[in-house]
Amino acid sequence: MKDVKILGPGCKRCDAAAEMVKTEAAKLGIAVTVEKVTDYAAIAGYGIASTPGIVVEGKVVHAGGLPRQDAIAGWLRA
Amino acid sequence: MSIESSLRQPGGERDATWRWLAATVAGLVLWGLLYSQLIPFSEWIVSVLPVERSSHLGEAIAFLVYDTPKVLLLLTLVVFAMGIVRSFFSPEKTRAMLAGRAEGVGNVAAAGLGILTPFCSCSAVPLFIGFVSAGVPLGVTFSFLIAAPMINEVALGLLFALVGWEVALTYLAFGLSVAIVGGFVIGKLKLEGWLEPWVREIRAGALELPDEQITIVDRLKAGVEAVTDIVGRVWMWLIAGIAAGALIHGYVPAELMVRIMGADAWWSVPAAVALGIPMYTNAAGIIPVVEALLGKGAALGTTLAFMMSVIALSLPEMIILRKVLSLKLIAVFVAVVGTGILAVGFLFNALFH
Numbered sequence: 001m002k003d004v005k006i007l008g009p010g011c012k013r014c015d016a017a018a019e020m021v022k023t024e025a026a027k028l029g030i031a032v033t034v035e036k037v038t039d040y041a042a043i044a045g046y047g048i049a050s051t052p053g054i055v056v057e058g059k060v061v062h063a064g065g066l067p068r069q070d071a072i073a074g075w076l077r078a
Numbered sequence: 079m080s081i082e083s084s085l086r087q088p089g090g091e092r093d094a095t096w097r098w099l100a101a102t103v104a105g106l107v108l109w110g111l112l113y114s115q116l117i118p119f120s121e122w123i124v125s126v127l128p129v130e131r132s133s134h135l136g137e138a139i140a141f142l143v144y145d146t147p148k149v150l151l152l153l154t155l156v157v158f159a160m161g162i163v164r165s166f167f168s169p170e171k172t173r174a175m176l177a178g179r180a181e182g183v184g185n186v187a188a189a190g191l192g193i194l195t196p197f198c199s200c201s202a203v204p205l206f207i208g209f210v211s212a213g214v215p216l217g218v219t220f221s222f223l224i225a226a227p228m229i230n231e232v233a234l235g236l237l238f239a240l241v242g243w244e245v246a247l248t249y250l251a252f253g254l255s256v257a258i259v260g261g262f263v264i265g266k267l268k269l270e271g272w273l274e275p276w277v278r279e280i281r282a283g284a285l286e287l288p289d290e291q292i293t294i295v296d297r298l299k300a301g302v303e304a305v306t307d308i309v310g311r312v313w314m315w316l317i318a319g320i321a322a323g324a325l326i327h328g329y330v331p332a333e334l335m336v337r338i339m340g341a342d343a344w345w346s347v348p349a350a351v352a353l354g355i356p357m358y359t360n361a362a363g364i365i366p367v368v369e370a371l372l373g374k375g376a377a378l379g380t381t382l383a384f385m386m387s388v389i390a391l392s393l394p395e396m397i398i399l400r401k402v403l404s405l406k407l408i409a410v411f412v413a414v415v416g417t418g419i420l421a422v423g424f425l426f427n428a429l430f431h
Contacts, residue, residue, distance in 0.1 A: 008201075008204075009200065009203065009204070011200040011201070013200075040203055040402070041280060043207075044207040044208060044211060044277075045280065046285065047208070047211075048170065048204065048287075049172075049173050049204060049209060050170065050205060050208070051204050060287065061287075062287070063168070063170055063285075063287055064168050064170070064196065
């Protein structure tokens with residue numbers, strides 16, 4: 001079970017990023033839990049300056065704007 | 079990455095690169111064709127309408143029919159280009175460049191980077207905390223936050239399209255000055271203690287993100303995304319603004335405008351700034367109005383002050399920033415930026431009298 005967190009105050013792009021991760025995980029057959037982190041203090045604690053941020057297994061892999069679909073696959077497989 | 083290196087990549091990706099480059103060139107050619115046909119098109123529309131060309135209504139309609147497609151076309155081009163430029167920047171890279179910078183140089187760099195860094199108001203708060211907690215001085219952060227929303231491609235592109243490059247450049251220069259000086263003054267006031275307490279306690283530091291491989295195709299896609307996102311969001315404002323501008327063009331008498339917004343009416347600058355704060359529209363809605371006001375003899379300084387106030391001092395943004403700034407700090411922010419805009423307005427009216 002891979003633990004994925006989406007960092008963002010709840011904007012449209014944050015929801016879109018969460019959906020992209022879920023879709024890609026289903027395609028690859030990797031079980032994931034996707035949790036949205038919306039608290040500003042918690043988001044800031046990860047050290048990013050733009051949202052949505054993506055955290056996979058506790059490691060920040062992306063910040064700002066929508067990620068590339070093939071990059072998501074790379075993060076989930078790693 | 080250079081064109082050559084990405085073309086050396088494996089087959090499928092190379093084809094995609096060529097397809098995107100070809101599509102971009104085709105798009106630019108189509109753009110040029112459309113743009114060259116604008117005047118004949120709008121003259122034709124007005125000529126088939128049962129309205130006298132020289133009447134109030136005829137003037138207003140000609141303005142609307144000619145300006146709408148012209149402005150939409152120019153806006154699309156500028157936003158596309160800026161989307162590509164912005165793919166070279168990110169808030170994290172900007173933060174790394176600004177962290178620990180001395181004030182002065184830092185304010186100048188922050189204001190300049192504020193124009194180039196992709197920024198959306200929904201991530202203003204994470205950006206603010208991310209900057210301050212990683213050691214970007216408060217005043218430098220403010221220079222960024224003043225410049226980013228005020229000087230954007232929509233404002234500059236529309237000013238260029240509707241009013242001319244001189245005014246667009248003037249807006250750029252004065253916007254940068256307000257952001258640099260405003261941030262510098264806020265920095266000198268040493269207001270770090272006025273941040274909300276929980277913000278001061280965050281000591282996350284700056285995170286180094288692994289570099290994501292960005293190809294030419296990604297950059298072109300970023301341009302297209304910027305167009306669908308920004309033009310898709312502002313076109314309604316734009317048309318509303320052009321319609322308002324058309325009414326001013328057709329109906330508002332020039333003597334009235336000169337009297338209330340002319341250079342001789344000194345009080346019009348503070349009035350324009352005060353009026354602009356509660357008004358919330360983006361650049362797309364306000365610039366067609368600005369053009370019409372200028373055409374009717376409103377003074378340039380007063381008009382620019384009005385525009386900057388509407389865009390840079392908006393209530394919704396203050397409500398978002400209230401989450402991290404105390405009310406006192408927001409008041410200082412409004413006072414400093416407002417004073418800067420006033421100075422711009424007066425200076426301009428005096429220079430171009």
